[in-house]
Amino acid sequence: MTLLFLVPFFLAPFIGSFLGVLIRRIPRGEPFATGRSHCEHCGTTLRPAEMIPVLSYCLQKGRCRHCGGRIDAQHLRVELAALGVPVSVVLCGLIMSFQHELPFDAVMPEPGVFLADCVLGWGLLALSWIDLICLRLPDSLTLPLLLAGLAEGFISHGPEGAYDRVLGCAAGWLIFTAIAWGYRRLRGRTGLGGGDVKLLAAGGAWLGVAPLPSVILLAAILGLIAAATTIFRSGRFSMTVVVPFGPCLAAAVWMARLVLSAE
Secondary structure (H helix, E strand, C coil): CCHHHHHHHHHHHHHHHHHHHHHHHHHHHCCCCCCEECCCCCCCEEHHHHHHHHHHHHHHHCCCCCCCEEEHHHHHHHHHHHHHHHHHHHHHHHHHHHCCCHHHHHCCCCHHHHHHHHHHHHHHHHHHHHHHCCCCCCCHHHHHHHHHHHHHHHHHHHHHHHHHHHHHHHHHHHHHHHHHHHHHHHCCCCCCCCHHHHHHHHHHHHCCCCCCCHHHHHHHHHHHHHHHHHHHCCCCCCCCCCCHHHHHHHHHHHHHHHHHHCC
């Protein structure tokens, strides 16, 4: 194992800090590509020393150094969750190594694939968090993730791999489009949003065709569990309960990718 494997761990908190900005601003309709980070209470522009992931929040005890206003702990949670992405890849490798009695190096992906796995994980993390907040999967994140999956397929596996990824992308798009159309015709209301369709297409771009049935089945099971949990917490049964499906689908795509990378 080379030092290149440490790169995703080093990048993770900084990626998480950026994801925190996306998760904060996109649901509010605020621009995220421009504008410097600032305190949401007093508006003071933050200095670099005040934006060190995890460390700044802990040293400042979760408060702005200028006005004393409380910093939303969501920033810290997203940064730690981003660090959990490369950790989960390593844990999956350890599990596969133990199950198949193979050396750890034999089941860990190459450094470039490891970094690609993390890029997918970070994208899915941001999309899931945003969907939980506002029931929306923004194209500004879903479509770049889809294109990144197609590019990664070509770089890692050449034209043949790229062909499989294109087929996976198209199949994911068509399957969920058909399901969404059928549900709307039968129930007279939307069951799957356009963001879910694009997210499965992005999943196909990262996984190829073969894993898609398993991804859809796992996502459906997770969705049913989420719906049952929501109904249980509300204390009343409703056939119109709204559950964000994006996190369920993202979790299924992520687990499928972890298994593929460890094989």
